[in-house]
Amino acid sequence: MADVTITVRKNGPYRVEGPIRLVDAEGNEYDLTGKPAISLCRCGASVNKPFCDGTHSRIGFQAAEAAVRREQQGEPPLGGAQVQGGPGHAAGDQAVPPPKMRTEM
Ligand code: FES
Numbered sequence: 001m002a003d004v005t006i007t008v009r010k011n012g013p014y015r016v017e018g019p020i021r022l023v024d025a026e027g028n029e030y031d032l033t034g035k036p037a038i039s040l041c042r043c044g045a046s047v048n049k050p051f052c053d054g055t056h057s058r059i060g061f062q063a064a065e066a067a068v069r070r071e072q073q074g075e076p077p078l079g080g081a082q083v084q085g086g087p088g089h090a091a092g093d094q095a096v097p098p099p100k101m102r103t104e105m
Helices: 055-059 064-072
Strands: 005-008 014-017 037-040
Antiparallel strands (some): 014 037
8 A cells, every 4th residue: 555644734735745646637647756745725726726825824714624613613614715616616727727736835
């Protein structure tokens, strides 16, 4: 079994470390040569999907697990970050240029 670790960053991306193969919806493989780790966008607001570009910090992204806990306490979600179309469906998705990988967050 490959030694891959996926870390859910608090209110941030999924950090993927280890040897992986990442492909787009058509099966085209991203070139991850020389990248021992990548961060995948979880907030849906990155302009460099599927990679995180740090936008989650700017928009005040609150991860679902944190929001659920607040909701269970009868409190509204923090931040009020609303992403049009939801995660993975931001406007302009089709026009996003080829990804520039960001390996450090
Ligand atoms: S999780 Fe970082 S930009 Fe979306």
